[in-house]
Amino acid sequence: MKRILLHSLPLLLLIGFLTSCSKEDDVMAPATARVMVVHASPNAPAVDVRVNNTVALSNVAYPVNSAYTSINAGSTNLKVSPAGSTNYVIDATVDLKSNMNYSVFAIDSVSKIKAAVVMDDLTAPATGKVHVRFFHFSPNAPAVDIAVTGGPVVFSNRMFNDQATNASLSNFTPLDAGTYNLEVRLAGTNTVVLALPNVTLTAGKIYTVFAKGFAGGTGMQALGAQIIVNN
Template structure:
């Protein structure tokens, strides 16, 4: 599912209860933090998401994202529960630093569901280029390479949630804009696990992520999710 994740400042959704960003002299606006949530837990069903005790997303479906929220920097409780309940399957603290943008992914199977917090630090590319990164969020899939069919390998030997221990994987690489036939392959082989035809539009920033189960069917089948980051400062 391909969705635009956010428009930064100007059309930000603001979490209820967040205080004004204006300082005492009413002239200086201190840096805020921004974050969005992506539902990548294949068998968790629809969920409600709370941040700092406030409802950030209701009836939030697998493969969806919330859009971005602006908050005062600090430590917040992140809670995720099946829709209409307070049976929290995720109940953890997250830290949002000033002038920093984050994506918070709900990942893994329901029995092991957790939050994967990544920093969205990127430069908007020129209109003939894109910025792209890849995360491996398929719990039962082996290590994979992501390559252009008949061309170069873009991401090598990526394992489940590996960006949590190697933060360099949170960075974005630059590619020429265009239509690609990508292949998710078993790492180090030519065995194609999943073909991924995709159009990457110039001037945009993308996160691609492996989702679903290798052995899954229907909506839980192995696939690639796409988040499009469009930055617009007004």
């Protein structure tokens, strides 16, 4: 019995060493968050995004969004510059919580460009439902309501970048899946400023809709709406 134990000792020590290393690796593995970047500044050029001074995304054009990217959680520096340059138009430090999801929007006109950071709750919708939220990112447009065409208001009295001072406006609203005819109205009125026909919302999906462009803008800078599928 003693000989068997002695012969087994090196193997037992090796197993113990590997197990210890595995536990140490688990402890040392950095906590991460997932971040999506959205270019929502109507007259800004394509941009590069740096995370803690390392290029994470290149040549992101308006109004394109990236996929979610995993980065280390904690205090995180985000820099945005015109593609190919280091002329930073956004230089912001944000606190990203472990295992959470975020969207970082580059918003406002290029002379006032800034970051809007929101948390994304990607909890799956109930059967037959979708989750939807709306952001107002048209810099010169007045407050608006988002309503079913000729019907009830879904999101009321939304103002430019208002979620920055009211975090609850970043929450998703459950709706029945289906195809909707929607319209953007001047807040509190029946005056339609933008029609959004045939918006298909697929069961189980999570959507972010944001107002883009300028009131009175033309071409790529025209007032419109952009839809992001978050999941």
